Amino acid sequence: MTALRLALLAGLTLAAAGTGAYAQEAFMPAAKGTWQVNLRATGVLPDAGDPIVTAAGAATGLKADVKDDVKPTLGVSYFLTDKLAVEVIAGTTQHTIKAVGPGTDVVVHKTWVLPPVVSAQYHFAPRARFNPYVGAGLNYMLFYSGKDRNGFTVDLDDGFGYALQAGADIAVKGPYVVNLDVKKVWFETDAKINGGALKSKVNLDPTVVSVGIGRRF
Helix, strand or coil: CHHHHHHHHHHHHHHHHHHHHHCCCCECCCCCCCEEEEEEEEEEECCCCCEEEECCCCEEEEEEEECCEEEEEEEEEEECCCCEEEEEEECCEEEEEEEEECCEEEEEEEEEEECCEEEEEEECCCCCCEEEEEEEEEEEEEEEEEEECCCCCEEECCEEEEEEEEEEEEEEEECEEEEEEEEEEECEEEEEEHHHCEEEEEECCCEEEEEEEEEEC
């Protein structure tokens, strides 16, 4: 997990540094009515570690662990004004769920997650080459194509969460930008294991780290 986080942070740093070669190139600024499409490499890094208990609520000594994943994602933004934009992101990731504890480290489930996020953004410098922004929005977690493992059955509840966002667009040349983006999503799901004999309230709360190329229209 640590290696993945470091790799993503290194990618963000290298992408930002790489734009220096284009510092004198003409670029298309963002403005009211601008569309921007971003193709990103995105790491979804859950922060789960919640206790697994019995149906009666008794402690088992086990915790739910959800592994990271990296996949391509697509983001589309529309500028309502020079500084206010709405963004929709789409992508899907696959995560391994484990039960871990003293003497126990077993995979119980693998699932795909579709977590679209719709957010409102405030852009601080839309006409500058370096345009930082912040945002806030809602997401919906949809679990699908799950596969149980090692004799366990797992049921996960879909639902809504919310997100905060910070990032930057770095204009490169013409309509093209490098996009750096970090989101923090808060989402809790009820996990029922073996028909409810075991259960856990899993706070996935992923950090979502992205780097990619965008084009303005």
